[in-house]
């Protein structure tokens with residue numbers, strides 16, 4: 001099986017992220033500074049400490065790099081075994097054999113709400129008041145249950161992906177339009193250039209992530225939303241790329257950096273757009289005239305359910321818009337960059353596109369450059385395609401399960417027994433294991449069949465094994481079935497219809513930098529796209 005080696009891409013991102021001593025020293029200094037600022041007492045307010053993401057990053061770096069840096073760090077840490085942290089205030093968990101069981105504790109012991117409230121106010125920009133906090137605490141569990149019912153339940157998630165009409169829309173991935181007003185919505189930010197009647201050049205990340213977002217967003221808010229809110233996609237990515245990481249590490253939003261100013265403005269526009277959805281949904285569900293006669297008949301069960309919950313708790317429209325940003329972001333921020341990486345790995349791994357086209361051929365029919373039949377169930381059973389998605393997760397996903405320890409808990413960890421105190425934090429950094437050569441030989445290579453196994457009937461099948469892209473326990477991702485199917489369906493539709501090649505002689509996988517859950521390319525990838533010749 002052909003493989004793609006991306007160690008260059010990982011290493012090129014500055015010497016800071018290569019295995020060098022300077023980076024280890026910086027990581028240790030960061031951790032020591034954090035341990036100084038996190039002396040007992042400072043986290044008693046149950047608010048997510050601003051240094052926590054930095055500690056996860058620095059600890060993950062040292063654990064992954066090994067060597068002297070890890071030895072020094074290990075000798076300084078508070079506990080041993082699978083727990084990493086210089087104080088008892090926060091432990092980064094890596095390599096705990098019973099992690100799934102540990103994370104499955106109820107929220108009265110391991111609670112995600114303090115993290116969610118911190119994200120809602122500090123990052124998503126909801127005004128912080130005790131009343132709203134109480135309301136969110138009351139309704140969040142039921143709001144997540146609504147999302148889970150639509151996007152994790154197998155039948156509902158399949159129906160939602162089918163409703164995206166990915167095969168139909170993929171025929172217009174690029175439209176060959178010379179007039180900007182005729183471009184598809186997802187082409188508008190992709191800097192498309194018509195080379196000739198057969199070929200278009202485009203920025204792949206921009207094209208693909210907006211394509212994915214245009215498929216999934218209507219499944220939450222209905223078709224009207226993207227039609228009337230023309231800046232939503234750009235604003236979402238400005239918020240995600242620029243503002244989110246800064247707010248996450250506690251940079252105040254009044255700091256006069258352009259990036260922060262623009263990010264806060266984008267976030268405010270998103271709040272207004274989402275507030276508008278709730279206002280119109282409320283009018284529609286109460287049988288009142290809807291603003292601008294907007295057709296709201298296709299808003300999802302998630303929004304319908306949320307309107308009811310918010311009504312019961314008397315939450316104002318502006319708050320509904322502010323709190324909704326987490327939902328819009330959660331649906332798209334990981335999924336759409338993942339679609340980009342998936343397609344990039346597929347097209348750049350020698351011979352893989354051909355193998356995948358063959359694998360899905362009995363489930364997809366292409367006639368006159370259009371998909372005329374698309375058996376989603378069959379496609380999602382294609383082992384190599386699915387395994388390539390899992391391998392993409394392994395390469396670029398950075399999931400972490402962050403929980404507040406609400407009650408003291410004893411944790412068995414091989415020869416160790418740890419007593420975690422109430423009022424402290426734990427973070428299961430699932431991504432560290434993904435680049436560990438003990439789990440995955442040659443971890444910087446994209447190996448499409450890495451997750452393939454032979455099942456009891458002798459058939460090839462893709463299994464997650466140790467991979468945990470969706471986190472774990474009660475707080476596990478509530479959109480996972482939909483996300484996986486959406487990525488697979490976009491991959492299958494695009495490779496069925498399009499040839500994609502790099503501008504320049506060969507594929508170059510761009511250097512990666514940490515994102516808000518999925519690694520981000522440091523630069524976009526310029527590609528040539530032409531219709532696939534089907535014989």
Ligand code: HEM
Pocket residue numbers: 112144147151330331332334335338397399400401402469470471472473474475476477478479480482483484
């Ligand atoms: C490739 C795409 C995605 C990835 C990698 C991903 C990953 C994650 C991870 C790691 C968590 C935290 C889990 C934990 O704390 O243990 C999470 C939570 C969550 N995700 Fe996703 N996610 C994706 C797509 C989606 C989509 C499409 C939706 C909604 C439609 C969604 C909705 C949520 C929600 C609501 C939570 C919070 C769950 C809770 O606190 O109970 N996610 N996701």
